[in-house]
Structure formats: C-alpha cells, structure tokens
Amino acid sequence: MTELKNDRFIKALLRQPVDRTPVWIMRQAGRYLPEYREIRAKAGDFMTLCSTPELACEVTLQPLRRFELDAAILFSDILTIPDAMGLGLYFSEGEGPKFKKTIDTASDIKNLAIPDPADKLRYVTDAVSLIRKELNGDVPLIGFAGSPWTLATYMVEGGSSKTFSKIKALLFSDPTSAHLLMSKLADSVAVYLNAQIEAGAQAVMVFDSWGGALTTRHYKEFSLAYMQRIVDQLIREKDGQKIPVVLFTKGGGMWLQDIANTGCDGVGLDWSVDINLARQQIGDKVALQGNMDPAIMATNPEVIKQEASRILADFGHGNGHVFNLGHGITPNITPDNVAALVDAVHDISAQYHD
Amino acid sequence: MTELKNDRFIKALLRQPVDRTPVWIMRQAGRYLPEYREIRAKAGDFMTLCSTPELACEVTLQPLRRFELDAAILFSDILTIPDAMGLGLYFSEGEGPKFKKTIDTASDIKNLAIPDPADKLRYVTDAVSLIRKELNGDVPLIGFAGSPWTLATYMVEGGSSKTFSKIKALLFSDPTSAHLLMSKLADSVAVYLNAQIEAGAQAVMVFDSWGGALTTRHYKEFSLAYMQRIVDQLIREKDGQKIPVVLFTKGGGMWLQDIANTGCDGVGLDWSVDINLARQQIGDKVALQGNMDPAIMATNPEVIKQEASRILADFGHGNGHVFNLGHGITPNITPDNVAALVDAVHDISAQYHD
Numbered sequence: 001m002t003e004l005k006n007d008r009f010i011k012a013l014l015r016q017p018v019d020r021t022p023v024w025i026m027r028q029a030g031r032y033l034p035e036y037r038e039i040r041a042k043a044g045d046f047m048t049l050c051s052t053p054e055l056a057c058e059v060t061l062q063p064l065r066r067f068e069l070d071a072a073i074l075f076s077d078i079l080t081i082p083d084a085m086g087l088g089l090y091f092s093e094g095e096g097p098k099f100k101k102t103i104d105t106a107s108d109i110k111n112l113a114i115p116d117p118a119d120k121l122r123y124v125t126d127a128v129s130l131i132r133k134e135l136n137g138d139v140p141l142i143g144f145a146g147s148p149w150t151l152a153t154y155m156v157e158g159g160s161s162k163t164f165s166k167i168k169a170l171l172f173s174d175p176t177s178a179h180l181l182m183s184k185l186a187d188s189v190a191v192y193l194n195a196q197i198e199a200g201a202q203a204v205m206v207f208d209s210w211g212g213a214l215t216t217r218h219y220k221e222f223s224l225a226y227m228q229r230i231v232d233q234l235i236r237e238k239d240g241q242k243i244p245v246v247l248f249t250k251g252g253g254m255w256l257q258d259i260a261n262t263g264c265d266g267v268g269l270d271w272s273v274d275i276n277l278a279r280q281q282i283g284d285k286v287a288l289q290g291n292m293d294p295a296i297m298a299t300n301p302e303v304i305k306q307e308a309s310r311i312l313a314d315f316g317h318g319n320g321h322v323f324n325l326g327h328g329i330t331p332n333i334t335p336d337n338v339a340a341l342v343d344a345v346h347d348i349s350a351q352y353h354d
Numbered sequence: 355m356t357e358l359k360n361d362r363f364i365k366a367l368l369r370q371p372v373d374r375t376p377v378w379i380m381r382q383a384g385r386y387l388p389e390y391r392e393i394r395a396k397a398g399d400f401m402t403l404c405s406t407p408e409l410a411c412e413v414t415l416q417p418l419r420r421f422e423l424d425a426a427i428l429f430s431d432i433l434t435i436p437d438a439m440g441l442g443l444y445f446s447e448g449e450g451p452k453f454k455k456t457i458d459t460a461s462d463i464k465n466l467a468i469p470d471p472a473d474k475l476r477y478v479t480d481a482v483s484l485i486r487k488e489l490n491g492d493v494p495l496i497g498f499a500g501s502p503w504t505l506a507t508y509m510v511e512g513g514s515s516k517t518f519s520k521i522k523a524l525l526f527s528d529p530t531s532a533h534l535l536m537s538k539l540a541d542s543v544a545v546y547l548n549a550q551i552e553a554g555a556q557a558v559m560v561f562d563s564w565g566g567a568l569t570t571r572h573y574k575e576f577s578l579a580y581m582q583r584i585v586d587q588l589i590r591e592k593d594g595q596k597i598p599v600v601l602f603t604k605g606g607g608m609w610l611q612d613i614a615n616t617g618c619d620g621v622g623l624d625w626s627v628d629i630n631l632a633r634q635q636i637g638d639k640v641a642l643q644g645n646m647d648p649a650i651m652a653t654n655p656e657v658i659k660q661e662a663s664r665i666l667a668d669f670g671h672g673n674g675h676v677f678n679l680g681h682g683i684t685p686n687i688t689p690d691n692v693a694a695l696v697d698a699v700h701d702i703s704a705q706y707h708d
Contacts, residue, residue, distance in 0.1 A: 163648070216627065274569075
C-alpha cells in the first residue's frame with residue numbers, strides 16, 4: 001500500500017499532533033457541485049451512481065480536485081444494507097429514500113438475513129478499492145454505514161418519518177423483536193464496515209441520523225448499545241495502521257459521555273453542541289469531529305471565516321479535532337464558500353498546533 | 355374571582371405539596387378528538403376557530419369533559435402575534451402555517467410595531483375571559499405564546515422550515531437587525547401574556563419550538579436572552595395568587611441549567627431528556643413539566659401505564675412535577691389512550707406524594 005501523503009485526519013482522530021486541523025465536509029461529494037449534478041443527470045438515478053464503482057469513484061474524487069480537503073469519503077448511501085436485505089431501496093423525487101418492502105411483523109424480522117458483503121454489496125467494496133487506488137495516498141478514505149437504529153427507522157417506516165410512530169410502536173410493544181432487528185443490523189453493519197476496511201477504507205464512521213428522536217433510555221438501549229456492538233467487532237488495525245472509528249448521533253449532545261465510553265476513536269458533534277464543553281466532557285478519551293452549523297455555509301466567506309475561527313478557538317490548543325460541519329452540506333451552497341471554509345480552517349488552525 | 359377547586363397544577367409549578375401529580379397534555383384540544391374535528395369542520399378554517407371566542411372556548415373545554423385533566427390551555431396558535439403585526443397568517447392544507455408577507459430586510463424589522471393586545475389581539479383576551487368564566491374554577495387556565503426566536507423563524511422563512519436558512523443568515527450576517535427583531539418580539543410577547551393574565555390566565559407558557567435548531571451560543575444569544583426578557587416583564591402575582599411561568603425549548607436538553615436560571619417557575623422537558631437527571635440538575639430551582647414520548651400514545655393502555663409509571667418513578671418522590679407529553683399529542687391517537695394516561699398518572703403518582 002502507498003504511504004499516506006496527508007495523514008492529518010487519521011492522526012487527529014488518534015489525538016496525535018498535526019500541523020493544521022484537518023477538515024472534511026459531510027456530503028462533500030454532493031449536489032452543491034455543478035460537476036456532481038452533471039454526472040448525476042447522466043447517470044439518471046441516484047442508485048446508479050452508488051452502485052457503479054466508476055461513477056461512485058468519480059464523484060468521491062470531485063470535491064478533492066477543488067478543495068484542499070484532508071479526507072475523502074466513499075460516495076454511497078446509508079441504506080445499502082437494507083437494500084441488500086431485499087427491501088428494494090429507491091429514491092422518489094423530493095421525498096427522499098423509500099423501500100418497496102417494509103418490516104411489518106416479528107416474522108419479517110426473523111426472516112432477515114445478514115447480507116454477505118462479497119455478494120450483494122460487492123459494488124461498495126469495489127468502489128472502495130477503486131477510490132483507494134485513484135487517491136494514490138493523497139488523503140485517507142473514509143468508509144461508512146448507517147447505525148442500526150437509523151437503518152431500522154427506514155425499514156419499518158418505509159422511508160423518512162417525522163414521528164417514527166411505527167418503529168417506536170415496535171420498541172414499546174415488542175422490545176424482543178426490536179432487539180433482534182437491531183442485533184441483525186449491528187452484525188450486518190460490522191461485517192460491512194470490515195469489508196470496506198479490507199477493501200481499503202482507512203477510517204470508518206457510523207451515522208446515527210435519528211438517535212436524537214429517542215428518549216435517553218431508548219437511545220441507550222436501542223441505538224447506542226448496538227453501535228457499541230459494532231465498535232466491538234470492527235477491525236481496528238490493518239497493515240500496521242490504526243483504523244479509527246467515529247460515531248455520530250445527530251441530536252446526541254446530551255449523551256456524549258456515553259458515546260465516548262463505547263471505545264470509539266472519534267465522536268461527531270452536531271452544531272447544537274458547544275465544542276468547548278464537549279472537549280471538557282470527553283476530550284481526554286476521544287477526538288471530536290465537527291461542528292459548524294451548515295446554515296453558515298449559505299452566508300459569505302467573511303462570516304464563514306469568523307465562525308470557523310470561533311469553533312477552532314472554542315476547541316482550543318492541542319490534539320483531537322477534525323473540523324467538519326455539524327450535518328451534511330446543503331445543495332444551495334456555492335463552491336466558493338466551501339473553498340473559503342477549507343482554507344480558513346487550515347490558515348487559522350496553525351496557531352493551535354505547535 | 356372563584357376559588358380554584360383543583361389547584362394541583364399551580365401548586366406543582368410552585369413546588370408545593372400536592373396529593374397527585376397533575377397532568378395536562380400539549381395540544382389536548384386538538385384533532386385526535388372527534389368533537390374537535392366536528393367543530394373544526396363547521397368553522398371551515400383554523401383561524402376562524404382561534405379568532406371566535408365562543409369557538410375557542412368550546413374547543414378548550416372539550417378535553418376537560420372527557421378526561422380528569424388538571425389544567426385547561428387556551429385554544430389558540432403561537433403565531434397570533436406576527437399575524438397581529440400585519441403578516442397575514444393562514445393555514446394551507448398539509449403544509450402548516452404560512453404568512454402572506456415575510457420579513458426580508460432590516461427596514462421590514464424597523465417598521466414592525468408591537469401589537470396592542472387590546473386591539474388586534476382582542477379576540478384572544480376575550481376567549482381567555484370567556485373560558486375562565488366557563489371553567490368556573492374547576493381547573494386553572496394556561497395562557498401561552500411562541501418564543502421570540504420561534505416566531506422570528508416563521509416570520510422570516512414565511513412558514514415552517516427544515517434548515518432555517520433565511521433566519522440564520524440574518525443572525526449571522528446582520529446580528530444587529532436580528533437583535534432588534536427579537537427585542538420587538540419579546541416585548542410583544544410580554545404585553546400579550548400580561549394581557550392574557552389580566553383577562554384571567556392563571557399560568558403562562560412560552561413555546562420555543564425551534565430553539566433546538568440553534569448552536570449553543572446562538573441559542574443563548576438569540577432565543578434564551580429574549581425569553582429572559584419576557585420573564586422579567588411578566589405579571590407574576592395577581593389577586594394574591596402567584597402566576598407561574600413555564601419555558602419550553604424543544605431540543606433544549608443541553609441547556610436546562612441556563613433555562614432554569616431565567617427565574618421561570620417551570621421548565622418544559624421534551625422526551626429526549628432524562629427527567630431524573632434533569633431534576634438533579636435544576637430540580638432545586640424549578641418545577642419540571644413533561645416528558646413522555648408522544649409516540650407512546652399510539653400503543654395501548656398497558657404500555658402507556660408502564661411508561662407513565664417509569665417517568666413518575668424517574669422523577670421520584672416530592673414536589674415539582676407536572677406530567678405532560680414531551681411534545682403535542684398527534685391526531686392519530688385514540689381518546690381511550692388519553693384517558694388511560696390521565697388516570698394512570700393520578701393513580702400511580704399517589705405513592706410519590708405524602
């Protein structure tokens with residue numbers, strides 16, 4: 001394997017010294033880029049982009065050609081696992097992801113099989129291998145998956161939800177089946193992320209987009225416990241290199257200590273969290289990734305620099321910060337504003353690293 | 355004024371001893387009740403219901419005829435103030451509240467006048483007087499308003515929003531104008547709530563539905579500071595009776611100590627908060643109102659009792675708990691499940707009060 005030319009991201013996640021705070025952006029390969037929209041239009045549909053390794057590789061690399069990002073992230077979707085389980089993922093215009101089949105009964109859950117990543121998810125590991133080769137060691141490649149709870153919400157609701165009434169009815173009324181579902185999903189995510197690591201992913205991240213919709217008790221019992229189960233199964237070192245794992249629960253600001261206690265390397269912070277307070281709470285255990293409000297990206301380079309500067313100052317001197325937004329970048333952002341952010345983070349952060 | 359026959363709600367908010375934990379339900383006068391849907395259909399439109407005191411009174415009282423609730427809450431909308439400011443509130447089917455005019459510029463903000471409650475909001479105080487008379491002292495009447503930040507989001511976005519991009523652009527790019535807007539709204543809410551108190555409201559609540567969308571710094575600067583400004587201006591005692599004030603920020607679980615420090619009497623808790631932890635944090639300063647997950651209401655009486663029991667046990671012995679959901683009840687709930695909740699809270703809570 002080629003040695004990494006830029007290993008700031010990996011080092012920061014391992015809380016080792018770096019010269020600048022590394023930065024990448026959730027959804028950095030996405031609709032705010034004209035070249036993405038062009039290739040997306042040609043592909044015709046989102047799943048074609050995800051499932052064609054050459055296209056997934058191309059869109060993964062697009063933002064790196066424009067910006068001095070410190071990491072690439074696999075272009076894919078969090079819902080590849082339920083799709084591989086046979087639920088039939090599709091995207092309807094303006095309504096987000098949908099499933100043709102949903103999980104409605106205890107026997108639906110019993111019948112779910114853990115997908116073999118070498119079979120129905122082969123397109124993902126093929127994309128990882130190809131991207132890793134094309135990156136040629138410039139920056140590390142991040143693999144990812146959805147959290148068991150987050151995947152379960154889509155599988156039971158059939159798509160996005162505001163109230164999560166069906167999946168919550170399952171938790172409250174049939175916790176045994178709910179636990180079986182989460183177990184199967186946790187094991188599926190673990191083998192899937194390990195396959196991404198074997199194919200070349202140098203760090204992995206679990207997105208718990210909907211953990212914040214739960215009560216504290218249910219979060220710990222049905223979301224965090226299964227992210228813990230994933231962390232426990234992951235390959236943490238390969239070819240002599242540590243493979244850091246990041247857990248991100250949107251809306252999880254009250255539970256940072258619990259998340260840090262899973263043994264993960266990094267904790268993602270949404271924008272509501274005070275990063276200074278978060279560092280006081282868990283900075284001796286884990287690195288922090290985040291946490292600028294994505295809405296700031298819609299302003300102008302001056303405001304963006306000022307807010308980036310504030311977050312860097314709030315984190316302060318020393319190791320263990322990966323700069324990012326607190327959630328995915330939205331389609332309405334101009335690439336110039338992204339360039340302003342990336343450059344600002346590198347310029348301003350030098351003073352916090354000796 | 356007639357003496358209150360049931361003053362559990364007021365006493366609990368003042369952290370005084372009660373025989374049972376009082377319970378009311380956010381949106382208790384609402385679409386889950388067939389008799390509400392009937393009167394709503396006759397009225398034709400939502401604003402007619404709100405702006406006709408006899409109709410507002412009728413729907414306010416409907417849930418009290420079915421359930422042993424410990425408080426009534428004025429039937430109204432959080433957006434009456436911006437409507438009275440001339441923005442033209444209307445409700446489009448399935449899309450929620452909308453404004454005909456939006457606040458787009460600094461001069462739009464300068465031109466906003468604080469509405470005189472005796473003028474364009476007279477229908478609200480008339481409804482309060484009528485409800486208070488009809489209640490005849492059975493239970494106390496809660497008045498309410500939206501928080502300045504929450505009102506501002508609708509006024510600038512023109513309706514509901516997922517990203518709050520316009521209002522946030524205002525905060526980030528023109529904080530001076532944003533502060534002027536919040537000041538005017540805070541003063542408008544304060545005179546409005548005081549008018550409700552003068553008309554007969556025996557407690558008031560400020561709903562900060564969207565405070566949780568802010569960064570910690572912006573929450574304190576643009577939402578909480580203006581709720582503080584409201585608390586400072588409110589009538590806190592009338593005819594020898596304390597008028598408790600409750601602040602509720604949905605998604606504000608990380609900021610409970612700051613909210614409690616405003617000098618309010620009660621803090622609303624959404625369902626994500628651990629009420630036991632919240633009591634440890636702020637229970638010596640304020641009462642807690644909440645915090646059952648509204649999704650539990652869609653299950654069955656047995657699960658509802660079990661979860662209510664858990665929350666009561668989590669709060670534990672002693673004073674200062676008003677039972678409620680962590681957010682409004684949804685239209686899909688059966689009245690039988692509501693009856694099960696109300697009765698369960700009264701039955702189970704006796705053991706926590708000596």
